[in-house]
Amino acid sequence: MSGLAAWEGMLARFARLFTAASLVIFLRVSSAWALTPGRRTITAIYQVAEPFEKRAHDSYHRFFRDGAWSMEELWRENARMLVEAYRPRGRIALYMDDTLFHKSGRRIMGVGWWRDAVASTGQAQAVKALGLNILICAIRVDPPWGGEPLALPVGMRLHRKGGASLLELAGDLLAEVASWFPDREFDLCADGFFAPLAGSLPPGFFITSRIRRDAALYEFPPPRVKGQRGRPRKKGDRLPSLEERASSGVWWKQVTVDERGKERKRLVFCFEALWYHVCGEEPVLIVVSRDPEGKERDDYFFTTDLGASPEDVIGFYAGRWSIEDTFRNTKQFLGGEDPQSWKRRGPERAAGFSFFLYSLIWHWYVSTQGTSVTWSQKPWYPKKATPSFADALACLRQVLWRRELNTDSETPSLLPEITETLIEILSRAA
Numbered sequence: 001m002s003g004l005a006a007w008e009g010m011l012a013r014f015a016r017l018f019t020a021a022s023l024v025i026f027l028r029v030s031s032a033w034a035l036t037p038g039r040r041t042i043t044a045i046y047q048v049a050e051p052f053e054k055r056a057h058d059s060y061h062r063f064f065r066d067g068a069w070s071m072e073e074l075w076r077e078n079a080r081m082l083v084e085a086y087r088p089r090g091r092i093a094l095y096m097d098d099t100l101f102h103k104s105g106r107r108i109m110g111v112g113w114w115r116d117a118v119a120s121t122g123q124a125q126a127v128k129a130l131g132l133n134i135l136i137c138a139i140r141v142d143p144p145w146g147g148e149p150l151a152l153p154v155g156m157r158l159h160r161k162g163g164a165s166l167l168e169l170a171g172d173l174l175a176e177v178a179s180w181f182p183d184r185e186f187d188l189c190a191d192g193f194f195a196p197l198a199g200s201l202p203p204g205f206f207i208t209s210r211i212r213r214d215a216a217l218y219e220f221p222p223p224r225v226k227g228q229r230g231r232p233r234k235k236g237d238r239l240p241s242l243e244e245r246a247s248s249g250v251w252w253k254q255v256t257v258d259e260r261g262k263e264r265k266r267l268v269f270c271f272e273a274l275w276y277h278v279c280g281e282e283p284v285l286i287v288v289s290r291d292p293e294g295k296e297r298d299d300y301f302f303t304t305d306l307g308a309s310p311e312d313v314i315g316f317y318a319g320r321w322s323i324e325d326t327f328r329n330t331k332q333f334l335g336g337e338d339p340q341s342w343k344r345r346g347p348e349r350a351a352g353f354s355f356f357l358y359s360l361i362w363h364w365y366v367s368t369q370g371t372s373v374t375w376s377q378k379p380w381y382p383k384k385a386t387p388s389f390a391d392a393l394a395c396l397r398q399v400l401w402r403r404e405l406n407t408d409s410e411t412p413s414l415l416p417e418i419t420e421t422l423i424e425i426l427s428r429a430a
Contacts, residue, residue, distance in 0.1 A: 003399040006368045007031075010360060013081060017073050025055075025063045031400050033334065033357055034393060037429035040335030042350070064339070064353070065346035071156070075352075076180050078359055079139070079154035083181065085367065086141045091206075092181065093140035093316070095151045095323040096173075096190040098159065098166060101132040101337045101351050108132075108342050112161040131337075132351055133159035135166060137173050138323050140189075141362070145371045147261035147386045150362055151322040153355040158348045166193075171200055178202045187305070189320050198304055199278045206305040208316050211286065213243040213300050217273040220283070235276045242300050246288050254292065257311050259318035265292050268310040275302065287313045329389040330358045358389075365392035390428075397427040 011030055018026050032049035033040060046060045083092060103111050110132055119127040135158075138151035155177055157169040164172070170190075174197075178186065185204040190197070192210035201207060219236030240248070252267040267290040272283045287310045289299040303313050330336040336354030341347050365387070374387065374395045401423045
């Protein structure tokens with residue numbers, strides 16, 4: 001199947017979720033968003049989608065603001081497509097995190113002042129910015145070329161001021177994802193903010209995250225003595241803090257860990273304990289990771305999957321960085337923050353659509369290109385061996401621009417060599 005047929009076939013999978021009028025705009029927006037250079041405002045996308053302006057530009061604003069389609073159904077169909085392709089059996093690995101989409105204008109529906117994690121890095125005081133606080137759940141995909149995993153979004157929630165908390169939204173989103181695959185189990189990985197979810201996960205979920213070095217951990221309750229009166233103990237004595245245990249001469253084991261496609265040596269020790277205030281009487285596996293060279297600080301992890309090895313826990317959490325890569329690529333290469341939609345569902349839908357497109361583009365690239373080299377080697381990247389999202393987007397753009405410029409027609413409007421040069425330039429246009 002050609003790249004163009006694969007892209008059109010992928011979009012056709014979602015056709016039943018739209019009315020006839022909305023479907024035309026969905027198909028055009030999906031391709032035009034990928035092709036548009038510069039800022040992806042709705043009017044900029046419209047000019048690529050409708051070069052002859054047969055439809056009014058407001059129909060594209062209405063598509064996001066009031067269109068007769070459901071973002072939740074779009075996410076569900078997208079999740080099913082990705083699971084069929086990459087996780088047909090076994091547990092489904094998920095990553096979860098939130099990000100800030102910067103916006104200007106107080107009248108934009110859903111915006112608020114939120115902590116800007118990027119601007120706050122290394123700052124003594126948290127930096128806040130105006131925008132949309134977006135929670136994303138993504139499926140982990142291990143690409144055929146190896147290396148770093150991909151995090152392809154399959155669900156989203158908008159965190160609103162005065163509404164449900166981020167943890168409540170996370171629990172609701174996970175329950176929704178679980179309902180799409182009722183017979184499957186899930187491995188969830190999230191940063192330490194989401195660690196309290198361990199005590200309220202939907203059935204079939206296991207979570208891996210960071211744990212505070214001073215977390216209150218307890219031994220298992222001692223066995224009940226025959227004839228003992230009163231209620232049985234729910235937890236044993238409190239254990240020393242993880243930091244104290246790590247510095248008290250415990251027995252360390254050296255392991256080799258796959259961290260985002262690179263093998264690294266780590267010293268680890270692990271044990272089971274009760275994190276009673278979070279998980280009640282359900283045990284968790286604690287893993288402490290140390291750099292053998294002593295250059296990095298110790299890392300403290302936990303998982304509710306008692307059968308996991310220390311290598312699995314450390315490697316799975318290291319792969320969590322792929323969702324940060326998803327945020328960066330969606331903002332930088334797809335202009336997820338750019339659409340200027342203000343009212344009703346417009347801002348939330350436009351933001352969600354950018355993440356939806358990110359999933360589609362990577363899935364199209366993996367399924368059609370595989371391990372093929374689709375970029376030309378540059379002198380400033382002599383050792384480049386794996387594609388980036390910019391390469392995947394450029395490859396799709398080349399396919400779509402050939403369709404737009406009719407290079408396969410019998411009477412092309414431009415000479416072939418000029419056309420190919422133009423397509424190459426357009427495919428990399430920022």
